[in-house]
Amino acid sequence: MEKYDIAIIGGGLLGTSISYWISNLYDAKVAVIEKESDVGMHTSSRNTGVVHSPFYLNPNKKGKLARAAFLSHEMWETFAKKKGLPWNMVGTMEIALDEAQHKILEKYMDWGPRNGMSEKNMELLNSSDVAQREPNIRCHSAIHCKTDAVVDYGEFTRKLKEESQRNGTKFLFNRQLESVENLDDATILAFQNKEKISSKIVINCAGGYSLDVAKKFGLANDYSSLHFRGEYWIANAEYTNLVKTNVYSVPKYPDFPFLDPHWIIRSDGKSEVGPNAVPVPSPETYSGYVGDIETFISKLTEIVTGSTRKLLLNADFMNLVAKEWLSSLSKTVMIERIQEFMPKVKPEFFSERGTAGIRTPIITPEGNFLPDVLELVGPNSYHILNYNSPGATGAPAYSAFVVRSMQEKGLLQYKTQKTDSIWDFETII
Numbered sequence: 001m002e003k004y005d006i007a008i009i010g011g012g013l014l015g016t017s018i019s020y021w022i023s024n025l026y027d028a029k030v031a032v033i034e035k036e037s038d039v040g041m042h043t044s045s046r047n048t049g050v051v052h053s054p055f056y057l058n059p060n061k062k063g064k065l066a067r068a069a070f071l072s073h074e075m076w077e078t079f080a081k082k083k084g085l086p087w088n089m090v091g092t093m094e095i096a097l098d099e100a101q102h103k104i105l106e107k108y109m110d111w112g113p114r115n116g117m118s119e120k121n122m123e124l125l126n127s128s129d130v131a132q133r134e135p136n137i138r139c140h141s142a143i144h145c146k147t148d149a150v151v152d153y154g155e156f157t158r159k160l161k162e163e164s165q166r167n168g169t170k171f172l173f174n175r176q177l178e179s180v181e182n183l184d185d186a187t188i189l190a191f192q193n194k195e196k197i198s199s200k201i202v203i204n205c206a207g208g209y210s211l212d213v214a215k216k217f218g219l220a221n222d223y224s225s226l227h228f229r230g231e232y233w234i235a236n237a238e239y240t241n242l243v244k245t246n247v248y249s250v251p252k253y254p255d256f257p258f259l260d261p262h263w264i265i266r267s268d269g270k271s272e273v274g275p276n277a278v279p280v281p282s283p284e285t286y287s288g289y290v291g292d293i294e295t296f297i298s299k300l301t302e303i304v305t306g307s308t309r310k311l312l313l314n315a316d317f318m319n320l321v322a323k324e325w326l327s328s329l330s331k332t333v334m335i336e337r338i339q340e341f342m343p344k345v346k347p348e349f350f351s352e353r354g355t356a357g358i359r360t361p362i363i364t365p366e367g368n369f370l371p372d373v374l375e376l377v378g379p380n381s382y383h384i385l386n387y388n389s390p391g392a393t394g395a396p397a398y399s400a401f402v403v404r405s406m407q408e409k410g411l412l413q414y415k416t417q418k419t420d421s422i423w424d425f426e427t428i429i
């Protein structure tokens, strides 16, 4: 049985970034365990592709994600330029449709600088300022954030894997973690292909499955999760330039993971609308609504027996679920939501679906959506749950915080080394 110092479950952007830092800083034997044949095959390649500036994140509720997003912006820019990857600073118009939503924009003007942003990168505009810059947007007012960029996070993950491999990390593909056995000084990890490895420390970065993995370690037993598929439609080539920036609207229910679909510019220059948030039974149900029957029944059972059942009594939540279902079944319903701020848009402007991705928010034992990342520590393990949007933006800085937190807890007792790095660890910390 192969022995490792550190095994990271999950080769998404988070697991790959953590492997990069640890292999850069320590002379340790590091493995990334990934059930697919390459890194970044799930959420890290199936997202909106925006490098978000954290003006819209409440620093009191989403402080970790906001701080990480702020610090990572420059890190990703450096990385993209070094690797010759697309980095297109298209900016975002965050729009308000009425006075009540405008009040939220005023709050954002305060949150941005509190999350580290420079005031000069955020401009509050009235409707005629917006119309002058983007004649196809109709709104009451907007924040123009100049620094939002669009990238290909799947490509970022693959390039970062190469850097981590150069530092000595082993990527063990086609290994799906099935069970764990905790020994005093190590954990035995058993995979679906019957292979086993042992590792002194395990880091759980399994994305939509991270709660299931934590439960294998006897943690987070009172938490549950829901899965929401975000779907997109690609604008036909002749409508790509209808608006030249991303357009987001102020979410009506910020405590729920439902945002109205946006107009987004992709790093390849195409434009799309989306995502909605349709409930599905697993983190990988990319089409259909039920998935395989075993998964469907197990999710239903979890919902009626776990903390999620409290949410079913919330009328706002149930109304929103119904609205999102409709927008999945009917393109017209999805486009009607965009017409609220881009009246010229019509369903026939969109002929092809984009790549759907799935969010997995964690539900607390009290039946609420957890707003920020949840870190849990076991005897020889560290678990990251609820690593949702803007997690792709924040990955390089957030993963450095994880390493620092593990150092402080005495979980990284290996010989340090100084290898050339794209980013400087101490500066980020």
Ligand SMILES: Cc1cc2nc3c(=O)[nH]c(=O)nc-3n(C[C@H](O)[C@H](O)[C@H](O)COP(=O)(O)OP(=O)(O)OC[C@H]3O[C@@H](n4cnc5c(N)ncnc54)[C@H](O)[C@@H]3O)c2cc1C
Pocket (backbone or CB within 6 Å): 009, 010, 011, 012, 013, 014, 015, 033, 034, 035, 036, 039, 040, 041, 042, 043, 044, 045, 046, 047, 048, 049, 050, 051, 052, 175, 176, 177, 178, 205, 206, 207, 208, 209, 210, 213, 229, 230, 275, 356, 357, 358, 359, 387, 388, 389, 390, 391, 392, 393, 394
């Ligand atoms: C629709 C949508 C839009 C988004 N838009 C943005 C955006 O514009 N900007 C932004 O910053 N963020 C965005 N996000 C969020 C961002 O994509 C995620 O926060 C980020 O990709 C999470 O990375 P991860 O590594 O945690 O998860 P993942 O990329 O899902 O990686 C987890 C990995 O673990 C592996 N795994 C799971 N279980 C096991 C097991 N048992 N054994 C072995 N391997 C396993 C999986 O195969 C997977 O590769 C969006 C998310 C969604 C869903």
